[in-house]
Amino acid sequence: DAMVIQNPRYQVTQFGKPVTLSCSQTLNHNVMYWYQQKSSQAPKLLFHYYDKDFNNEADTPDNFQSRRPNTSFCFLDIRSPGLGDAAMYLCATSRARDGRGYEQFFGPGTRLTVL
Amino acid sequence: GEDVEQSLFLSVREGDSSVINCTYTDSSSTYLYWYKQEPGAGLQLLTYIFSNMDMKQDQRLTVLLNKKDKHLSLRIADTQTGDSAIYFCAERGVDSNYQLIWGAGTKLIIKP
Numbered sequence: 001d002a003m004v005i006q007n008p009r010y011q012v013t014q015f016g017k018p019v020t021l022s023c024s025q026t027l028n029h030n031v032m033y034w035y036q037q038k039s040s041q042a043p044k045l046l047f048h049y050y051d052k053d054f055n056n057e058a059d060t061p062d063n064f065q066s067r068r069p070n071t072s073f074c075f076l077d078i079r080s081p082g083l084g085d086a087a088m089y090l091c092a093t094s095r096a097r098d099g100r101g102y103e104q105f106f107g108p109g110t111r112l113t114v115l
Numbered sequence: 116g117e118d119v120e121q122s123l124f125l126s127v128r129e130g131d132s133s134v135i136n137c138t139y140t141d142s143s144s145t146y147l148y149w150y151k152q153e154p155g156a157g158l159q160l161l162t163y164i165f166s167n168m169d170m171k172q173d174q175r176l177t178v179l180l181n182k183k184d185k186h187l188s189l190r191i192a193d194t195q196t197g198d199s200a201i202y203f204c205a206e207r208g209v210d211s212n213y214q215l216i217w218g219a220g221t222k223l224i225i226k227p
Contacts, residue, residue: 041219042217042219043217045215057214094213103146103163106150106160108156108157109156
C-alpha cells in the first residue's frame with residue numbers, strides 16, 4: 001500500500017543534543033511537509049518542499065532545518081533541542097499541480113521527548 | 116487573518132449520529148477538509164469538499180457546506196467506539212498554495 005512512513009516513532013534526546021527525524025513516502029508526491037503538533041493543539045506547519053524547492057514558514061525557528069535528498073525522503077534536523085521542542089512531529093505529502101498542493105496525507109508521527 | 120473555529124468537545128451515545136461543526140472566515144476557501152486523529156497517531160484524511168459543492172456523502176460520513184454562513188459540518192451516522200478521536204477541520208484559501216488553516220480540533224467522546 002502506498003504510504004507515508006516516519007522513523008523512529010519515538011525519539012528521546014537530551015537538551016541541546018542534535019536529533020534527526022526521517023520521513024519516506026511511496027506515494028510519489030512532489031510536495032512534502034513537516035508539522036509540529038503539541039498536545040491538544042492543531043498541527044503547525046514548519047516548512048515544506050515542492051520538489052527540491054524549500055519553503056520555510058516565517059515563524060519557524062532557525063533551530064529547525066530540513067533536507068530532501070530525493071523525491072521519497074525528507075529529514076527534519078533539530079540542531080539544539082530545547083524542552084519546548086518536545087512534541088509530535090508529523091510528515092505529510094501531497095501531489096501538486098499548477099503550483100497548488102492538494103489533499104495532504106500524513107505519516108504516523110514521531111513523538112520527541114527532550115530530557 | 117484567516118481563522119477556523121471548532122467546539123473542543125462533543126459527547127454522543129453509541130449508535131447515535133454525531134455532528135461536528137466548523138466555521139471559517141476565509142470567503143475564498145477552495146477546499147475544506149476533515150481529518151481524524153486517534154491518540155498517539157497521525158492525521159487521517161477522512162473526506163474533503165470543494166467549495167462549489169453543498170454536500171458530500173461517503174458511507175457513514177456526510178459533509179455539509181453552507182458557503183453563505185461559512186459553516187462546515189461533519190455528520191457521522193451510527194457512531195461507534197472506534198469513532199472516538201479528535202476531528203480537525205482545515206481549509207485552503209485561493210491565495211494559499213500549500214498552507215492549510217486548521218481548527219483546534221473537536222474531541223469526540225462516545226458514551227456507552
